[in-house]
Amino acid sequence: MKHRLELLATFPIEIIWHENKTIYFSVKKENGIYSLRLHRLFHDAPSPVLEALLRYAVRRDKKAKAIIRQMAHLHFSRNVAEAKPLPPVGSVYDLKEVFDRLLPLVPIEGVSIGWSDRRGRGRLRSITFGTFDHHTRQIRINPILDDEQVPLYFLEYIVYHEMLHALCPSKMDGSGRCTVHSKEFREKERQFPRFVEAKVWEKGCFTFFKKRRQSGRS
Ligand SMILES: [Zn+2]
The missing domain is CATH 3.30.2010.10 (Metalloproteases ("zincins"), catalytic domain)
Structure with a gap:
């Protein structure tokens, strides 16, 4: 099934979903196809955010970038992932x-x-x-x-x-x-x-x- 993003795009795109939270969005253009690497957080994003992704992919639009960053910020501040437990007791200090x-x-x-x-x-x-x-x-x-x-x-x-x-x-x-x-x-x-x-x-x-x-x- 096509993702809503593919339906919105008026140009050929390819989407690769990932969960890397440091680079949550990157785009490459190859042979006329825009290849978007996107964090899963955008999967169910509202349409204005998806539109911003496309605008940024093509035009590096600054306003679009702000929308994308705000969406990511919201996502990461709301979703608490489980931390790998680290020992609190050291050899000197607890x-x-x-x-x-x-x-x-x-x-x-x-x-x-x-x-x-x-x-x-x-x-x-x-x-x-x-x-x-x-x-x-x-x-x-x-x-x-x-x-x-x-x-x-x-x-x-x-x-x-x-x-x-x-x-x-x-x-x-x-x-x-x-x-x-x-x-x-x-x-x-x-x-x-x-x-x-x-x-x-x-x-x-x-x-x-x-x-x-x-x-x-x-
Ligand atoms: Zn600090």
Whole structure:
């Protein structure tokens, strides 16, 4: 059976459905046929969204792009997928304990936390200490912080920051662009009890982690 998108198109198209959430829409034109790789989220999309997909495929229309992004944003913020469970107990720090202690400051629900299984072995130019996945509502913390020489308040600050992401969802402007750290987010972040100390430690941490790595610990 033809998909509604194929019925809407006035030019030859081919659709490949997938579930890759980082590239939810891409288009290629080959031999006069538009090949659309689409995330399943668009399968039952309302017609204006399907029309936007076609407009974007042919004309790279900016307004169409905004509609597509808004649809994806809505989908991923509403549908909570199951997260692969990660261990919260490290060799030094217990993330669940940290999380529970911060919960009165950041009241959130349905969020899990664990040590990430990826350390990021590349060059130490920038380190991602934590991430929050809106899709699975999971906080992942970089295991390089599971270290007795990393002060607890710094780990707490990182966890607090990621918890705020669950509390203050990213905002979207009219062009479909996301602001991850909104003004409201930054204000709440500064309310972390040892914010200044944590920021100071963060500044010097590259040298710290470099030395730790050289000493063969990580
Ligand atoms: Zn952030």
